[in-house]
Amino acid sequence: MPKRATPSDRPEISLDASQPVPLYKQLYERLRGAILAGQLPRGARLPSTRTLAAELGVSRSTTALAYELLLLEGYLESRVGRGTTVSRTIPAVLVNGSATRTPAEAAGVANPHLASHVRPLRDVPNLEFVEETAGGPFRGGQPALDLFPYDLWARLIARRARRSMSEYAYYQSAAGFLPLREAIAAHIGISRGVRCTAEQIIVTTGTQGALDLAMRTLIDSGEAAWLENPGYFGAHGALVLRGARPIPVPVDRHGLDVDAGRRRCPHARLAVTSPSHQYPTGVTMSLGRRLELLEWADEVGAWILEDDYDSEFRFSGRPLEALQALDRSNRVVYIGTFSKVFFPSLRLGYLVAPPALVEPLLTTRRFVDVHVPILEQLALADFIHEGHFARHLRRMLQHYARRRDLLRRELRTHLGGLLDVFVPEAGMQLVGWLRPGIDDVRAATLADEVGVMVLPLSRAGLEPLPRGGLLFGFAGTDEEGIRNGVRTLAAALERL
Amino acid sequence: MPKRATPSDRPEISLDASQPVPLYKQLYERLRGAILAGQLPRGARLPSTRTLAAELGVSRSTTALAYELLLLEGYLESRVGRGTTVSRTIPAVLVNGSATRTPAEAAGVANPHLASHVRPLRDVPNLEFVEETAGGPFRGGQPALDLFPYDLWARLIARRARRSMSEYAYYQSAAGFLPLREAIAAHIGISRGVRCTAEQIIVTTGTQGALDLAMRTLIDSGEAAWLENPGYFGAHGALVLRGARPIPVPVDRHGLDVDAGRRRCPHARLAVTSPSHQYPTGVTMSLGRRLELLEWADEVGAWILEDDYDSEFRFSGRPLEALQALDRSNRVVYIGTFSKVFFPSLRLGYLVAPPALVEPLLTTRRFVDVHVPILEQLALADFIHEGHFARHLRRMLQHYARRRDLLRRELRTHLGGLLDVFVPEAGMQLVGWLRPGIDDVRAATLADEVGVMVLPLSRAGLEPLPRGGLLFGFAGTDEEGIRNGVRTLAAALERL
Numbered sequence: 007m008p009k010r011a012t013p014s015d016r017p018e019i020s021l022d023a024s025q026p027v028p029l030y031k032q033l034y035e036r037l038r039g040a041i042l043a044g045q046l047p048r049g050a051r052l053p054s055t056r057t058l059a060a061e062l063g064v065s066r067s068t069t070a071l072a073y074e075l076l077l078l079e080g081y082l083e084s085r086v087g088r089g090t091t092v093s094r095t096i097p098a099v100l101v102n103g104s105a106t107r108t109p110a111e112a113a114g115v116a117n118p119h120l121a122s123h124v125r126p127l128r129d130v131p132n133l134e135f136v137e138e139t140a141g142g143p144f145r146g147g148q149p150a151l152d153l154f155p156y157d158l159w160a161r162l163i164a165r166r167a168r169r170s171m172s173e174y175a176y177y178q179s180a181a182g183f184l185p186l187r188e189a190i191a192a193h194i195g196i197s198r199g200v201r202c203t204a205e206q207i208i209v210t211t212g213t214q215g216a217l218d219l220a221m222r223t224l225i226d227s228g229e230a231a232w233l234e235n236p237g238y239f240g241a242h243g244a245l246v247l248r249g250a251r252p253i254p255v256p257v258d259r260h261g262l263d264v265d266a267g268r269r270r271c272p273h274a275r276l277a278v279t280s281p282s283h284q285y286p287t288g289v290t291m292s293l294g295r296r297l298e299l300l301e302w303a304d305e306v307g308a309w310i311l312e313d314d315y316d317s318e319f320r321f322s323g324r325p326l327e328a329l330q331a332l333d334r335s336n337r338v339v340y341i342g343t344f345s346k347v348f349f350p351s352l353r354l355g356y357l358v359a360p361p362a363l364v365e366p367l368l369t370t371r372r373f374v375d376v377h378v379p380i381l382e383q384l385a386l387a388d389f390i391h392e393g394h395f396a397r398h399l400r401r402m403l404q405h406y407a408r409r410r411d412l413l414r415r416e417l418r419t420h421l422g423g424l425l426d427v428f429v430p431e432a433g434m435q436l437v438g439w440l441r442p443g444i445d446d447v448r449a450a451t452l453a454d455e456v457g458v459m460v461l462p463l464s465r466a467g468l469e470p471l472p473r474g475g476l477l478f479g480f481a482g483t484d485e486e487g488i489r490n491g492v493r494t495l496a497a498a499l500e501r502l
Numbered sequence: 503m504p505k506r507a508t509p510s511d512r513p514e515i516s517l518d519a520s521q522p523v524p525l526y527k528q529l530y531e532r533l534r535g536a537i538l539a540g541q542l543p544r545g546a547r548l549p550s551t552r553t554l555a556a557e558l559g560v561s562r563s564t565t566a567l568a569y570e571l572l573l574l575e576g577y578l579e580s581r582v583g584r585g586t587t588v589s590r591t592i593p594a595v596l597v598n599g600s601a602t603r604t605p606a607e608a609a610g611v612a613n614p615h616l617a618s619h620v621r622p623l624r625d626v627p628n629l630e631f632v633e634e635t636a637g638g639p640f641r642g643g644q645p646a647l648d649l650f651p652y653d654l655w656a657r658l659i660a661r662r663a664r665r666s667m668s669e670y671a672y673y674q675s676a677a678g679f680l681p682l683r684e685a686i687a688a689h690i691g692i693s694r695g696v697r698c699t700a701e702q703i704i705v706t707t708g709t710q711g712a713l714d715l716a717m718r719t720l721i722d723s724g725e726a727a728w729l730e731n732p733g734y735f736g737a738h739g740a741l742v743l744r745g746a747r748p749i750p751v752p753v754d755r756h757g758l759d760v761d762a763g764r765r766r767c768p769h770a771r772l773a774v775t776s777p778s779h780q781y782p783t784g785v786t787m788s789l790g791r792r793l794e795l796l797e798w799a800d801e802v803g804a805w806i807l808e809d810d811y812d813s814e815f816r817f818s819g820r821p822l823e824a825l826q827a828l829d830r831s832n833r834v835v836y837i838g839t840f841s842k843v844f845f846p847s848l849r850l851g852y853l854v855a856p857p858a859l860v861e862p863l864l865t866t867r868r869f870v871d872v873h874v875p876i877l878e879q880l881a882l883a884d885f886i887h888e889g890h891f892a893r894h895l896r897r898m899l900q901h902y903a904r905r906r907d908l909l910r911r912e913l914r915t916h917l918g919g920l921l922d923v924f925v926p927e928a929g930m931q932l933v934g935w936l937r938p939g940i941d942d943v944r945a946a947t948l949a950d951e952v953g954v955m956v957l958p959l960s961r962a963g964l965e966p967l968p969r970g971g972l973l974f975g976f977a978g979t980d981e982e983g984i985r986n987g988v989r990t991l992a993a994a995l996e997r998l
Contacts, residue, residue, distance in 0.1 A: 119771060119803055121722050124862045132868040151671045160667065163877070164660035171656065175647045175845035211707070211871035218870050226617050227723050227745065243869035249723065275615060307615055349671035351876040366620045372628040373739035374714050375707035379875055380847040381659070 021062060029064055033072040035470075038447075039129070041081050041092055052082070052090045127246050131239040131465050142459040143491030146286075146435055148482030149346050150405055158394060159348075159385070166384040174380045180371045181364075182209025182356070183380065186387035190342070190356055193390060197318060199327030200340055202358045208367055209356050211378055213315055213343040216357040217244040217278070220339050223363070223370045224309045225250050225275045232267045232277035236466035238285040238313060241278040250276075254468035257284055261291025264298040276309045277302075281329045282317030286466050286477045288430030288437055296329050303337040310338045316346045318399055319481070320432040321407045336360035344386065346434060346481075347399055354382055402481075406434060409480045409488060416492040417478075424499060425476070434481035437463065439473055446474030449502060456498045458491055517558060525560055529568040531966060534943075535625070537577050537588055548578070548586045619745050626739040627961050638955040639987030642782075642931055644978030645842050646901055654890060655844075655881070662880040670876045676867045677860075678705025678852070679876065682883035686838070686852055689886060693814060695823030696836055698854045704863055705852050707874055709811055709839040712853040713740040713774070716835050719859070719866045720805045721746050721771045728763045728773035732962035734781040734809060737774040746772075750964035753780055757787025760794040772805045773798075777825045778813030782962045782973045784926030784933055792825055799833040806834045812842045814895055815977070816928040817903045832856035840882065842930060842977075843895055850878055898977075902930060905976045905984060912988040913974075920995060921972070930977035933959065935969055942970030945998060952994045954987055 019040075021032045040046045053061070055069040062069070073090060076082040084090045174183075181187065187204040194200040210216040217240060225231055227249030233242055235254035245252050253274055255267040262279050277299065281291035291299075303310050312329045330340040343355035359367055371377075389395050410429070417427050417438055425438030440446055446462035453460050453476070463475035483491060515536075517528045536542045549557070551565040558565070569586060572578040580586045677683065683700040690696040706712040713736060721727055723745030729738055731750035741748050749770055751763040758775050773795065777787035787795075799806050808825045826836040839851035855863055867873075885891055906925070913923050913934055921934030936942055942958035949956050949972070959971035979987060 118858045118862075119720070119805075120862050121719055121866075124719060124865055127865050127869065130869070148672060151668065154668070154671065156667050157664070160660065160663035163663040164656065167656035167659040167663075168653070171652050171845075172647065172650070174847050175650065176644060177846045211874070214869065215871040222743070223617055223620060224615070240869065247718070247866060247869045309615075349667070350673045351667075351670050351873075353871065353873065353875040362614045366614075366616050369620055369623050370617075370743060373623065373626070373710065373736065373743045375711040375849065375871070377847075377849065378707070379849040379878055381878065382875055 019062065021064060030068045030071040033062070033064075033068060034076060037072060037076060038081055041076075046092050048092050048094045050092045051088075052092070054089065123247050123249050127243060130243040130246055132243060142457045143483040143487045144478040144480070145459045145482055146461050146477055146479040147345070147350065148479055149349060149434065150402060150481055150484075151349055152484065153402065153405060154349060155394070155398060159389070162385040162388050162392075163381065166381060166388065170384055171381070174384065178377050178380050180208075180368050180377050181205075182207065182377065183383040183387055185391070186383045187356075189387050189390035189395075191358075193395070194328070194340075194342060194358070198314065198340075198342075199331035200358055201331055202340075206358050206361060206364055207356050208359065208364070208371065209354065209378055209383060211353045211375070212345050212350070212355040213313060213341055214240050214244065214355075215353075215378075216341040216343075216355050217241050217311065217313070218247070219367060219371055219374065220309075220311050220341070220357060221245060221248045221250065221276070222374070223367050224339075229276075230271050230274040232262070232271065232274045232279075233468060234262055234279055234284060235468045236286055236463050236471060237278070237468070238280065238315075239466055241311070241313065242468065245278075252468055257287055257289060259289055261289050261295045262299060264295055264302055268302060273306050274308055276311065278311045278313060279329070280313040280315060282314050282320075283430055283433035285313070285315065286435070286437060286461065286463055287475075288428050288433060288435070290431055291329070296332055300329070300333055300335065300337065304335040308337065312338050312340045314340060314342050316433040316435075318347060319403055319406050319434060321403070321410065322431050330358065333360075336362060339363065347395070347402070348386075352382055352386075354378065354386060406481050409483065409485065410436065412485055413478060413480045413483075413488050413492070416489060420492050420496040421499065424502070435477055435479045437475045437477055439475040442473050444474055444502060446476060449474070449476060449499060452498045452501055453495050456494050458495045458498070460495070515558065517560060526564045526567040526571075529558070529560075529564060530571050533568060533572060534577055537572075542588050544588050544590045546588045547584075548588070550585065619743050623739060623742050626742055627735040628739060638953045639979045639983045640974045640976070641955045641978055642957050642973055642975040643841070643846065644975055645845060645930065646898060646977055646980075647845055648980065649898065649901060650845060651890070651894060655885070658881040658884050659877065662877060662884065666880055667877070670880065674873050674876050676704075676864050676873050677701075678703065678873065679879040679883060681887070682879045683852075685883050685886035687854075689891065690824070690836070690838060690854070694810065694836075694838075695827035696854055697827055698836075702854050702857060702860060703852050704855065704860070704867065705850065705874055705879060707849045707871070708841050708846070708851040709809060709837055710736050710740065710851075711849075711874075712837040712839075712851050713737050713807065713809070714743070715863060715867055715870065716805075716807055716837070716853060717741060717744045717746065717772070718870070719863050720835075725772075726767050726770040728758075728767065728770045728775075729964060730758055730775055730780065731964045732782055732959050732967060733774065733964070734776065734811075735962055737807070737809065738964065741774075748964055753783055753785060755785055757785050757791045758795060760791055760798055764798060769802050770804055772807065774807045774809060775825070776809040776811060778810050778816075779926055779929035781809070781811065782931070782933060782957065782959055783971075784924055784929060784931065786927055787825070792828055796825070796829055796831065796833065800831040804833065808834050808836045810836060810838055812929040812931075814843060815899055815902050815930060817899070817906065818927050826854065829856075832858060835859065843891070843898070844882075848878055848882075850874065850882060902977050905979065905981065906932065908981055909974060909976045909979075909984050909988070912985060916988050916992040917995065920998070931973055931975045933971045933973055935971040938969050940970060940998060942972060945970070945972060945995060948994045948997055949991055952990050954991045954994070956991070 019036045021029050055066055055073055059066040059069040077084055081093055082090050083093045187207040190207055191202055191204045210219055221244050225248060230251045230253050231245055232255045233252045234257050242252060253271040256263045261281055261284055314328055328340055330338040340358040344352055414427055414429055417425055428437045430436055446464050450460050450462040460476040460478055463477060464471055515532045517525050551562055551569055555562040555565040573580055577589055578586050579589045683703040686703055687698055687700045706715055717740050721744060726747045726749050727741055728751045729748045730753050738748060749767040752759045757777055757780055810824055824836055826834040836854040840848055910923055910925055913921055924933045926932055942960050946956055946958040956972040956974055959973060960967055
């Protein structure tokens with residue numbers, strides 16, 4: 007017998023008749039959101055349309071229409087004698103909260119007291135799904151892990167483990183190993199135009215560690231921050247965790263729409279952006295927009311977090327410098343990572359802070375984790391200083407360009423009628439925009455059923471997007487995988 | 503000409519005539535605190551006693567008496583024609599904020615907007631001073647780094663780097679490498695009586711990472727938490743960073759005084775304690791107190807963070823189980839670290855959560871740093887599984903017992919008149935209590951001048967302590983270092 011979602015464990019739903027969005031649509035959005043967040047687990051039984059209508063004080067046609075849409079899209083199932091239940095076939099990759107029935111709930115322990123951000127944070131997509139799903143093609147954020155020089159890396163690690171650990175066994179600098187920071191400063195100065203000294207660099211636990219550290223230091227709980235919509239869920243999560251208020255700002259073909267941001271919330275304390283290769287759309291922010299953004303930040307005293315997560319891989323055009331390079335007012339915190347050029351489980355990234363922020367960031371850092379482990383920092387410094395880094399980067403660039411071009415061709419050939427492919431100038435992934443009206447979550451569900459991992463863009467949206475899309479990571483999928491993946495996907499999407 | 507501390511950059515001082523503490527004493531405490539926190543930098547000029555008395559609305563004898571005490575203790579200097587200034591001879595090790603003139607201030611940039619915790623967080627002592635001071639004897643929190651089997655460790659690291667990295671290159675579990683968590687569960691089950699499964703364990707960036715993660719998940723900004731007084735500054739800092747309200751609870755010879763906590767703040771959300779070997783006093787919490795603490799937590803629904811940082815090293819008596827082992831209500835989060843059995847720059851620790859808290863902690867964790875680097879986790883799991891861990895622990899226990907006994911003897915011989923030595927049953931450090939009335943900061947200053955590193959206990963106090971003391975780390979100082987260190991110290995303290 008399926009479990010009945012009783013009012014007490016069902017997410018609270020409140021509809022607002024004064025909003026321009028029709029009530030059935032509001033209800034549909036709420037239920038869909040609750041299903042994707044795992045608040046309504048697979049198999050959970052919903053109340054009848056009549057009961058729910060009475061509970062919410064709306065007409066039965068409103069609840070019936072919302073249910074019908076969700077049935078059509080496969081979020082709900084309905085069988086005679088069983089009523090309406092949440093579909094059991096929604097793949098785990100879409101359901102962020104598939105495991106979010108807390109053990110407390112499972113064990114029957116009454117509501118434990120938790121910090122207030124925990125509940126909303128459960129609704130933000132995160133990287134956890136990668137543990138559950140084996141490596142299908144097009145996984146996002148994955149470099150060519152098959153082409154990394156593991157032997158070379160192992161030699162550098164072994165050398166440092168053998169020779170250097172006793173020297174560096176005690177607590178080390180909260181900012182990171184100085185020779186590594188010097189190597190990073192030199193690298194991003196040349197490749198990204200970032201202007202800084204090693205003193206401005208703080209080594210972090212990847213991009214996430216940098217986002218979290220910067221947000222904790224620069225914005226208070228309750229204050230507002232601009233987030234790109236769609237945008238990176240890691241930044242969204244760090245902001246919710248901070249207790250701050252996310253203001254979604256639309257992204258168009260020029261990047262973050264600064265005027266829209268000014269209209270929505272002129273005095274935000276902070277803006278997060280990925281100007282070189284916007285996540286997930288792939289757009290490069292225009293120079294005009296960059297200057298507008300910097301002007302706004304200077305005007306209101308806001309901070310800009312520039313997430314430059316994969317722009318080392320630039321295929322065409324004169325490399326556009328980082329936003330940080332244009333910043334005359336010391337408003338930009340630049341964030342880089344080694345997850346893409348190396349591999350994610352290395353957990354090394356960094357931020358470049360304006361001079362005035364170095365000490366406040368370190369003050370915070372000392373009580374977060376003191377510093378990141380020293381061994382990888384030592385070996386990475388060697389890797390860069392000995393020239394391996396630049397060599398590996400060049401080699402990957404060629405591979406990724408080839409993979410990107412192949413993916414583009416294959417998508418045009420096999421899915422040209424359905425997907426409008428946007429070819430980015432940089433990075434490791436591209437977007438295929440769906441024809442307006444097609445639900446990208448439904449498309450991603452069909453893809454998942456045949457083992458193809460594409461992220462629906464609406465999952466990276468803070469509010470509904472004008473158009474759905476699918477995000478394809480191409481860097482970590484080899485040529486054969488790309489060809490097979492696209493064909494398999496094309497067959498699956500015929501059911502759309 | 504020394505810089506005059508003008509009202510605007512001087513810390514705000516407010517005195518409260520309704521308190522039992524006399525006004526001159528309150529003023530003395532405030533000024534001393536401001537000097538130690540670096541808010542009143544070395545060389546800063548203070549207003550005359552007459553001016554300050556007028557500003558504060560107190561009698562001139564009040565300000566004069568406070569100044570006189572500070573002059574006597576060496577915090578202030580007074581010269582004809584120069585007025586009263588902050589002493590230039592206070593060593594950096596004592597002045598936490600000695601470098602806390604922010605670059606912003608230095609560069610003349612007007613107040614950058616920062617999160618509100620940053621300023622108070624600067625006043626909390628942290629580990630940073632270890633970077634500035636070369637390794638004198640008795641450094642706290644330092645294991646016998648000269649006796650660690652680096653070659654063995656390097657072999658295990660090299661093997662994993664060579665064989666396993668490609669398999670574990672993508673994002674890994676936020677909770678940590680499962681075989682490591684299994685090894686930890688087995689180890690603490692046997693050695694500390696902790697009752698848990700591997701599923702309850704989350705691998706963290708040392709103790710600090712565990713404290714920070716737990717506080718971010720379990721307490722909201724503005725809520726109150728009990729901290730031991732004196733207590734661990736890392737816990738204090740994590741709480742201030744969280745924006746929570748620290749409630750100092752006195753520690754006596756039975757450990758945390760639960761009744762005092764109830765009187766001060768009965769409905770705190772959380773309590774931090776180190777029952778096995780209290781930091782810094784070394785007291786083992788009595789069974790009665792343990793049961794009182796658990797009863798309180800159960801009664802008000804509070805969480806207990808048990809920081810079991812160094813109790814693997816137990817020299818005598820039946821090993822007292824962890825507080826967690828007595829907990830029938832799932833209120834205790836147990837925190838352990840490898841910084842003491844391995845070395846601090848490994849940055850690996852863990853927490854054991856009650857089942858209901860595992861999911862909320864992981865929800866937070868995914869947006870803090872995703873997970874800790876994988877390589878050390880792999881090698882550490884091997885190290886434990888292959889029996890090296892237990893062997894190393896036994897070997898260190900013998901060394902530490904010998905060093906502890908030697909230190910005790912030397913202190914009694916050379917400093918018996920001044921220090922009342924408390925010999926702990928466990929751990930890596932001991933306290934020498936000073937005769938009442940002797941300022942431990944002054945004593946530590948004298949020690950620092952001759953290269954001996956002892957932490958004045960008042961630096962670990964959230965409010966004035968009834969008696970000062972000096973903390974001696976003995977684990978990381980060899981026999982010769984102990985003998986010479988005590989003699990050097992005894993000579994220096996003759997100036998007290």
